[in-house]
Amino acid sequence: MAIGGRRANKRGIQSRESMLETAIATLATGDPAAVSGNRIARDIGATWGVVKYQFGDIDGLWAAVLRHTADKRGDLPAGIAREGTLRERVGTLIHAMAAGLREPESLAIETLRAALPRDHAELEREFPRTAAELASWKPHWDKACQRAFADLDCDPVKVRKVAALIPAAMRGITSERTLGTYGDLDDALEALVEGIVAYLEN
Numbered sequence: 001m002a003i004g005g006r007r008a009n010k011r012g013i014q015s016r017e018s019m020l021e022t023a024i025a026t027l028a029t030g031d032p033a034a035v036s037g038n039r040i041a042r043d044i045g046a047t048w049g050v051v052k053y054q055f056g057d058i059d060g061l062w063a064a065v066l067r068h069t070a071d072k073r074g075d076l077p078a079g080i081a082r083e084g085t086l087r088e089r090v091g092t093l094i095h096a097m098a099a100g101l102r103e104p105e106s107l108a109i110e111t112l113r114a115a116l117p118r119d120h121a122e123l124e125r126e127f128p129r130t131a132a133e134l135a136s137w138k139p140h141w142d143k144a145c146q147r148a149f150a151d152l153d154c155d156p157v158k159v160r161k162v163a164a165l166i167p168a169a170m171r172g173i174t175s176e177r178t179l180g181t182y183g184d185l186d187d188a189l190e191a192l193v194e195g196i197v198a199y200l201e202n
Contacts, residue, residue, distance in 0.1 A: 016054050019044050020068045027108035035115035062112060063129035069105040086152050086200060091193050098189055101174040154200045162196055
């Protein structure tokens with residue numbers, strides 16, 4: 001692994017991993033003030049100069065945080081939904097995401113995304129490495145969804161549309177759980193599963 005053009009040694013890699021885990025824990029608190037290089041450095045127990053040495057700048061830090069969460073997430077959904085009926089695969093995927101979106105890595109991503117520019121041009125101008133990392137997620141997710149259902153003869157266009165629906169729907173349900181609701185979110189999850197299955201079957 002190279003860092004800023006330098007080849008990292010084992011100790012440097014471990015230090016970098018520790019910094020990323022601390023950054024994720026800080027961002028996962030949901031505190032908007034956590035999206036600060038100085039705040040992350042303080043929680044790490046280092047100076048911003050030390051963090052900058054590892055990541056180059058704040059853009060490099062955020063891109064590395066996002067890449068670290070993606071590496072931990074692995075090949076979802078293909079990695080967990082390769083076997084079983086369509087109903088079983090969709091159910092496995094949806095319920096795994098329902099649990100995963102409450103994990104620190106997902107909470108950290110939401111905190112960071114909330115603080116980044118919404119406009120793509122502005123994001124790409126101010127945080128080019130972060131923007132590139134975020135942009136890489138969609139094609140990877142789309143391909144993983146296609147692989148998850150590849151042997152079931154599902155319409156690939158419908159699978160692509162379902163791939164676009166699932167993250168947005170799951171974040172909405174997760175938000176309702178976080179904010180508190182009188183609705184039955186287990187029913188909402190089951191309705192989502194049944195709706196996706198019916199759509200892919202027809």
